[in-house]
Amino acid sequence: MTDRPCDAIRVAAVDDDRMLLDGLCSWLEKVPSLQLLASAPTVADLLAGPGREADVVLLDLLLRDGSAPESNVTRLCAAGPRVLVISTHAAPADVVDTIAAGAAGYLTKDHALDRLVDVIGEVAAGRAVHSPEMAFALAHDDRPERPRLAPRELQVLLDYASGLTLKATARRAGISPQTAKWYLDQVKEKYQRVGRPTFTKLDLAARVREDRLHLAGPDG
Numbered sequence: 001m002t003d004r005p006c007d008a009i010r011v012a013a014v015d016d017d018r019m020l021l022d023g024l025c026s027w028l029e030k031v032p033s034l035q036l037l038a039s040a041p042t043v044a045d046l047l048a049g050p051g052r053e054a055d056v057v058l059l060d061l062l063l064r065d066g067s068a069p070e071s072n073v074t075r076l077c078a079a080g081p082r083v084l085v086i087s088t089h090a091a092p093a094d095v096v097d098t099i100a101a102g103a104a105g106y107l108t109k110d111h112a113l114d115r116l117v118d119v120i121g122e123v124a125a126g127r128a129v130h131s132p133e134m135a136f137a138l139a140h141d142d143r144p145e146r147p148r149l150a151p152r153e154l155q156v157l158l159d160y161a162s163g164l165t166l167k168a169t170a171r172r173a174g175i176s177p178q179t180a181k182w183y184l185d186q187v188k189e190k191y192q193r194v195g196r197p198t199f200t201k202l203d204l205a206a207r208v209r210e211d212r213l214h215l216a217g218p219d220g
Helices: 018-028 043-047 069-079 092-101 113-124 132-139 151-161 166-173 177-193 201-210
Strands: 009-014 034-040 056-060 082-087 105-108
Touching: 009 018, 009 043, 009 113, 018 034, 034 043, 043 069, 056 069, 056 113, 069 082, 069 092, 082 092, 082 113, 092 105, 092 132, 105 113, 105 132, 132 151, 151 166, 151 177, 151 201, 166 177, 177 201
Parallel strands: 009 034, 009 056, 056 082, 082 105
Antiparallel strands: none
């Protein structure tokens, strides 16, 4: 086995598709910055072994044991690891439920290895994961108390509510401060339409906490 740097990110995987799981594990073992601790077909099996010491767990959304995706996320988060949900395809409601339960992000399984490695690094560092799949699911969450936020609105909201200045939020999104402010005004209006008054930066941060969205770490 290739020696790993002492700061390698410890990864584990829960998936009951043996072929996909073996392929994923073989894939990850070739990445020096990652240390694959364990893989298992269920959350219970993973937590019974060394996988509970992982920094990041890759969790398949739907497992054949019938376990609820959000319950699996809750159990893993309670044990310590951060959770990245992955799947072939999923209903937006299932994805939203896992995010609400504490998952740090969601990706489909058709991404290239480089993208998966980058996302694992972001999750391990405690940063928000702005994936198109997660943004799509959140935008199509049809519960009446949740506004439908476009992907760029969600990104600007998360960055600004995390403590970034308007200028830094705009720079991170690659837009002007005026455009970032326009997106934030749209977000405020959408929350107000569903009966949740939102006027200030503190209000925006409160909505993010209430909806269990994920705050990005300030980077300047």
